[in-house]
Amino acid sequence: AQKITQTQPGMFVQEKEAVTLDCTYDTSDPSYGLFWYKQPSSGEMIFLIYQGSYDQQNATEGRYSLNFQKARKSANLVISASQLGDSAMYFCAMREGVHNQGGKLIFGQGTELSVKP
């Protein structure tokens, strides 16, 4: 069974600083995908970044990067130059297997990030 763990219920960061949100996963499937989503107070789920298990390089999307450490089974999200608008819940998620093959996305418990001015 797959499992996603986010151990930080809440995090604070000063505006313009970088912050790392932790995520560890557990799977026996060699093929999997890791995702990060942002959920602001409005409730919508916003896709941020993706990392495939076979990807050689860490994924980056603008101010978001994913620190993928396969041996440690961790996929931490790094947000650089935090902005007030980054205050939200952040969810890590995993899918086993290849996409479009019916694999479901399982979510971690989430981390609430608060950016201080």
Next chain:
Amino acid sequence: SAVISQKPSRDICQRGTSLTIQCQVDSQVTMMFWYRQQPGQSLTLIATANQGSEATYESGFVIDKFPISRPNLTFSTLTVSNMSPEDSSIYLCSGETGITGELFFGEGSRLTVL
């Protein structure tokens, strides 16, 4: 990316009644899923909505309580049957797209059961 519209966006329901949530995608998607997010909690997968066949339910969710239809590749419904206050949650429809297969979500349907 595709856009998902969910209706209703919110509702207040009486105990014992049923409510159907509609999910419309503006393009065809292979996979559609229904999630529940209880207050202050993460997303829990209810079921995979299969086009033209019965949905695949996760452990703890049954068809009698959460019947799902998916008559085509762009539309699905979730019914929450015989509601109790414990069913008060946000229900989210999602579809799979893109090269990476990320899920995109509707804005959710916030149900309050009195």
